[in-house]
Amino acid sequence: MNANTERNIALQAELCFLLNLLVAPGLAFIVLLLIARRHWHSDNELTRCHLRQAINGSIWSGVLLAMVSVLILAMGGLHSIYTWMILILYFICCHSVLILLGVWGVSQAATGKLYVYPLIGAKKW
Numbered sequence: 001m002n003a004n005t006e007r008n009i010a011l012q013a014e015l016c017f018l019l020n021l022l023v024a025p026g027l028a029f030i031v032l033l034l035i036a037r038r039h040w041h042s043d044n045e046l047t048r049c050h051l052r053q054a055i056n057g058s059i060w061s062g063v064l065l066a067m068v069s070v071l072i073l074a075m076g077g078l079h080s081i082y083t084w085m086i087l088i089l090y091f092i093c094c095h096s097v098l099i100l101l102g103v104w105g106v107s108q109a110a111t112g113k114l115y116v117y118p119l120i121g122a123k124k125w
Contacts (some may be wrong), residue, residue, distance in 0.1 A: 007109065013109070017102050
């Protein structure tokens with residue numbers, strides 16, 4: 001494959017990560033897995049890097065957004081206003097950071113550079 005095709009695959013992976021966060025959670029993750037299945041053993045380092053980062057980032061964002069939210073609700077109770085205040089603040093802050101990381105990943109994929117998500121990214125691809 002040529003460099004443009006490989007860059008487009010990396011860009012598709014990062015865009016699926018963003019779509020999973022913003023528009024179609026779950027559906028975009030399935031599309032990302034289908035793209036990864038087809039190109040997982042690619043010879044191109046850029047493709048492998050962005051595919052694995054997007055999958056790893058999607059899994060971590062699901063854990064961070066869903067599981068921690070459930071934990072906050074379980075610890076604080078459904079009827080406490082403070083629980084809801086903390087939950088809304090946590091969700092907005094965490095979601096915003098994940099979106100910014102996704103946009104950064106898209107920009108790196110569009111320019112053909114390798115990218116590792118801070119804290120949640122896989123260091124090996």
